[in-house]
Amino acid sequence: MEIFGLLADGFATSLSPLNLMIVILGVTAGLFIGAMPGLGSVNGVAIVLPLTFIVPPSSAIILLAAIYYGAMYGGAISSILLGIPGASTAVATTFDGRPMARQGKAGLALIAAAVASFVGGTISVVLFTLFAVPLADLALAFGPAEEFALVLMAFTTFVGLGGDDVLKTIVMICLGLVLSTVGLDLISGQPRLIFGDLPGFYSGISFLVLAIGVYGVGEILYTIETSRTSPSVTPAKLSFRALGEGLREMNKLWKTMSFGSVMGFFVGMLPAAGATPAALMSYGMAKTFSKKPETFGRGNIEGVAAPETANNAASTGSLLPMLTLGIPGSPTTALLLGGMVMWGLVPGPMLFIEQPDFVWGLISSLYTANVAAVLINIALIPLFVWALRMPFTVLCALVLVLCIVGGYAPSQKLHDVWLIALFGIGGYLLRKDDYPLAPLVLALVLGPLMETSFRQALISSQGNVFTFVERPLSGLFMALAALFFVLPLLKLLRQRKSKPPAVAE
Amino acid sequence: MINTFTRRTAMALMASAALAVATPVAAEGWTPNKPVEMVIMAGQGGGADRLARLFQSMIQTENLSPMPILPVNKGGGSGAEALRYLKDKEGDATTVMATLNSYYTTPLRTDIGVDIEEFTPIARMAIDNFILWVNADSDIQTLDDYIAAVKEAGGSWKMGGTGSGQEDSLVTAMLEEEFGVKYTYVPFDGGGTVAKNLVGNHIDSTVNNPSEQMGFYKAGKSRPIAAFSEERLEAFPDVPTMRELGHDLVYTMQRSFVGPKDMPAEAVAFYTDMFTKLSETAEWQKYAADEALDAKLLTGDALQEFLLNGREVHRKILDSMGELGS
Numbered sequence: 001m002e003i004f005g006l007l008a009d010g011f012a013t014s015l016s017p018l019n020l021m022i023v024i025l026g027v028t029a030g031l032f033i034g035a036m037p038g039l040g041s042v043n044g045v046a047i048v049l050p051l052t053f054i055v056p057p058s059s060a061i062i063l064l065a066a067i068y069y070g071a072m073y074g075g076a077i078s079s080i081l082l083g084i085p086g087a088s089t090a091v092a093t094t095f096d097g098r099p100m101a102r103q104g105k106a107g108l109a110l111i112a113a114a115v116a117s118f119v120g121g122t123i124s125v126v127l128f129t130l131f132a133v134p135l136a137d138l139a140l141a142f143g144p145a146e147e148f149a150l151v152l153m154a155f156t157t158f159v160g161l162g163g164d165d166v167l168k169t170i171v172m173i174c175l176g177l178v179l180s181t182v183g184l185d186l187i188s189g190q191p192r193l194i195f196g197d198l199p200g201f202y203s204g205i206s207f208l209v210l211a212i213g214v215y216g217v218g219e220i221l222y223t224i225e226t227s228r229t230s231p232s233v234t235p236a237k238l239s240f241r242a243l244g245e246g247l248r249e250m251n252k253l254w255k256t257m258s259f260g261s262v263m264g265f266f267v268g269m270l271p272a273a274g275a276t277p278a279a280l281m282s283y284g285m286a287k288t289f290s291k292k293p294e295t296f297g298r299g300n301i302e303g304v305a306a307p308e309t310a311n312n313a314a315s316t317g318s319l320l321p322m323l324t325l326g327i328p329g330s331p332t333t334a335l336l337l338g339g340m341v342m343w344g345l346v347p348g349p350m351l352f353i354e355q356p357d358f359v360w361g362l363i364s365s366l367y368t369a370n371v372a373a374v375l376i377n378i379a380l381i382p383l384f385v386w387a388l389r390m391p392f393t394v395l396c397a398l399v400l401v402l403c404i405v406g407g408y409a410p411s412q413k414l415h416d417v418w419l420i421a422l423f424g425i426g427g428y429l430l431r432k433d434d435y436p437l438a439p440l441v442l443a444l445v446l447g448p449l450m451e452t453s454f455r456q457a458l459i460s461s462q463g464n465v466f467t468f469v470e471r472p473l474s475g476l477f478m479a480l481a482a483l484f485f486v487l488p489l490l491k492l493l494r495q496r497k498s499k500p501p502a503v504a505e
Numbered sequence: 506m507i508n509t510f511t512r513r514t515a516m517a518l519m520a521s522a523a524l525a526v527a528t529p530v531a532a533e534g535w536t537p538n539k540p541v542e543m544v545i546m547a548g549q550g551g552g553a554d555r556l557a558r559l560f561q562s563m564i565q566t567e568n569l570s571p572m573p574i575l576p577v578n579k580g581g582g583s584g585a586e587a588l589r590y591l592k593d594k595e596g597d598a599t600t601v602m603a604t605l606n607s608y609y610t611t612p613l614r615t616d617i618g619v620d621i622e623e624f625t626p627i628a629r630m631a632i633d634n635f636i637l638w639v640n641a642d643s644d645i646q647t648l649d650d651y652i653a654a655v656k657e658a659g660g661s662w663k664m665g666g667t668g669s670g671q672e673d674s675l676v677t678a679m680l681e682e683e684f685g686v687k688y689t690y691v692p693f694d695g696g697g698t699v700a701k702n703l704v705g706n707h708i709d710s711t712v713n714n715p716s717e718q719m720g721f722y723k724a725g726k727s728r729p730i731a732a733f734s735e736e737r738l739e740a741f742p743d744v745p746t747m748r749e750l751g752h753d754l755v756y757t758m759q760r761s762f763v764g765p766k767d768m769p770a771e772a773v774a775f776y777t778d779m780f781t782k783l784s785e786t787a788e789w790q791k792y793a794a795d796e797a798l799d800a801k802l803l804t805g806d807a808l809q810e811f812l813l814n815g816r817e818v819h820r821k822i823l824d825s826m827g828e829l830g831s
Contacts, residue, residue, distance in 0.1 A: 049562070049565075139701075140701060140704055140705035141705055142705070143702060143705060143707030144691075144702075144707065183581060183582075183586075184581040184582025184585050184586055185582060186581070186582070186668070186692065186694055187669060187692050188669060190582070190615060191582065191585070191615075191617065197618070199589050199590075199592075199593055202581070202582070202585065202586050202589045202590075202617075203579065203581060203586050203590070204581065321701075325701055325704075325720070325721075326697065326720040327697040327698065327700075327701050328697075334554070334558075334578075335558075335576075337555075337558070338555075338558030338559070338561065338562055338576070339562065346719070346720060346723075347720065348719070348720020348721065348723065348724065349720060349721065349723070349724030349726065350720065350723050350724055452694070456691055456692070456693065459689060459690075459691050459692075460663050460689065460691050460707065460708070462661055462689065
């Protein structure tokens with residue numbers, strides 16, 4: 001097969017000693033960049049991009065791919081250990097990763113995250129290798145109506161959850177949607193909800209700020225209250241036996257992980273979406289289809305595996321529209337695009353034909369970066385877990401500092417730090433009253449995309465609402481959305497039906 | 506109409522600009538002491554974004570700045586986000602902004618408290634062009650076919666573009682007026698997304714810049730119908746201009762860099778020098794030719810006059826469209 005020949009040529013490049021060294025270096029740097037709250041793959045790639053002009057383009061792209069992947073793995077680390085999302089893509093990993101760490105299962109959670117990332121990365125690279133060119137056409141088939149239907153589907157996976165109070169979930173979604181309208185309106189260009197004229201609100205509320213506030217600061221406040229004097233952080237231990245146990249545990253999650261990978265890849269491929277919505281959607285799906293949805297959010301290993309497979313798969317997926325259409329699927333790929341232009345490569349439909357060396361070198365380096373990332377990550381887990389042995393009084397202050405730095409770093413506005421404090425207190429109060437926080441974050445991530453695509457679709461169809469069901473792809477998503485919404489109700493009905501006979505007997 | 510006016514001004518002032526460039530400003534000592542933020546007034550993947558990122562990487566490879574240049578997209582609200590951001594950076598020496606025509610139109614349409622006259626002009630790098638595009642699968646080959654199809658659609662013809670009240674929608678309004686047609690204008694957040702939606706058949710036509718459609722055009726997925734330039738574009742020798750076809754529709758896009766209000770003089774001198782050197786590189790000259798850009802450099806007072814003149818021209822267009830904000 002032609003593909004395998006090309007891929008073999010690619011491997012010949014990416015496995016040379018120099019490039020192997022670059023991969024190890026890049027992955028390690030990426031891991032730490034990803035683990036630092038406020039620094040993500042965007043910053044990593046941005047910092048390194050200028051350096052890449054001194055090495056040949058094929059080595060340069062390998063370095064960037066290694067950092068990109070390393071950061072995707074690293075994001076989970078602070079999500080699990082500290083409860084602060086290390087990168088925006090790892091928000092969903094805190095939902096179950098943090099509770100696991102508090103139960104002393106930090107090592108297991110980290111192993112789960114690493115293995116899940118590896119599975120997600122590998123499956124998506126295989127998909128990429130086989131179908132990159134035909135899939136580009138699928139990305140083109142996504143217009144505004146399809147985007148809206150997809151986002152709606154993501155929301156329904158959260159509404160229709162059996163575990164949480166449905167009313168409270170809806171309230172939190174609405175609150176998130178209101179927060180998502182803050183800022184400048186795309187369609188009219190008018191500022192909205194800027195509280196008089198606070199310039200900090202012009203760019204909207206970053207969901208990372210919200211996530212750091214409700215999860216990072218809120219978590220600390222909650223822990224201080226519940227633990228009072230005795231710290232609740234159980235020291236985590238890690239041994240080879242634990243590693244084996246972790247792998248066995250992961251073996252049971254094949255269904256979740258393969259589903260998360262495929263879905264993550266497709267969502268990542270859509271230019272407007274990306275890895276963060278993919279991870280959140282995968283989490284929602286895993287919870288919906290789980291037999292024990294109530295264990296999610298309380299330290300279910302599946303809740304770590306689902307988003308971690310999806311965000312790595314999505315990061316591969318978002319390379320696809322960049323290479324084949326010249327449209328970046330995420331901020332990081334936008335930077336890569338800049339690099340490619342500089343190397344004299346024109347991304348677009350012709351790239352695969354005109355520059356096969358570059359394309360296949362990149363694809364093969366994704367395989368090597370993935371393998372290197374999982375090995376280095378697992379090797380470093382004991383070091384990360386060791387960090388948790390710090391006395392709680394020290395850890396608590398450290399986490400707060402990281403929250404503030406992580407909130408300030410991306411935009412460098414003190415405005416965001418105040419918001420974090422505000423959201424932290426708000427999140428703490430909501431949590432005390434058992435309001436689920438995940439739908440709030442999800443709504444803020446997906447809200448802007450949902451609103452814009454809804455309005456664009458309606459403008460295109462002259463205000464005809466049926467455009468969402470008449471178009472085949474969009475109609476399919478709408479049907480699935482409806483299904484996810486009623487599924488929990490059906491479950492409830494079936495339980496009631498099966499009860500009376502049991503009593504009669 | 507705009508172009509004739511701006512061109513004349515530009516030509517007249519070119520001499521003084523050249524003089525300013527020829528005598529290097531005595532600011533040898535000053536260099537940025539931290540990474541320079543390059544604010545982009547548009548979303549990712551569009552013409553403005555690609556160009557800004559290209560400049561960024563060229564500055565790095567040519568070693569024109571001792572500090573890295575960090576591109577930041579602030580495309581929200583037709584660039585209002587970026588304008589507000591720059592306004593808050595008053596006196597800052599390490600922030601520059603890559604502008605496009607929404608630099609004129611956004612503050613005119615929306616009351617965001619920004620007066621572009623306060624900003625510090627640095628360098629105009631290029632003038633970009635507009636072309637009318639349709640999907641390559643459509644039967645439309647000529648402007649006449651196109652106008653007939655739009656008329657037949659009776660107002661439901663979907664024209665895609667970036668934001669509302671900025672370049673793409675102005676060109677759309679000019680088409681409506683010239684041909685007596687009506688469009689349904691669908692705003693997107695970047696030229697790349699617009700191009701993708703045309704190729705995916707979600708919209709019926711666009712007025713993308715050449716670079717935004719280049720990849721699809723080369724792959725035979727989109728078809729240029731007519732250019733809004735004064736003369737035929739070198740990169741598209743077979744595409745007629747609107748003027749040739751008997752319609753006086755000329756509209757161009759400026760690609761300049763400005764700094765915040767009261768940027769220190771030595772910093773202004775440094776960036777002006779940096780962009781002047783950049784403009785002279787062979788890579789940039791080649792890129793400009795490939796992408797159908799007019800790469801004449803304009804700096805200092807000449808640029809400020811050019812920009813203020815552009816604002817007046819746009820004020821008139823917006824006024825005639827009834828789009829002028831309060």
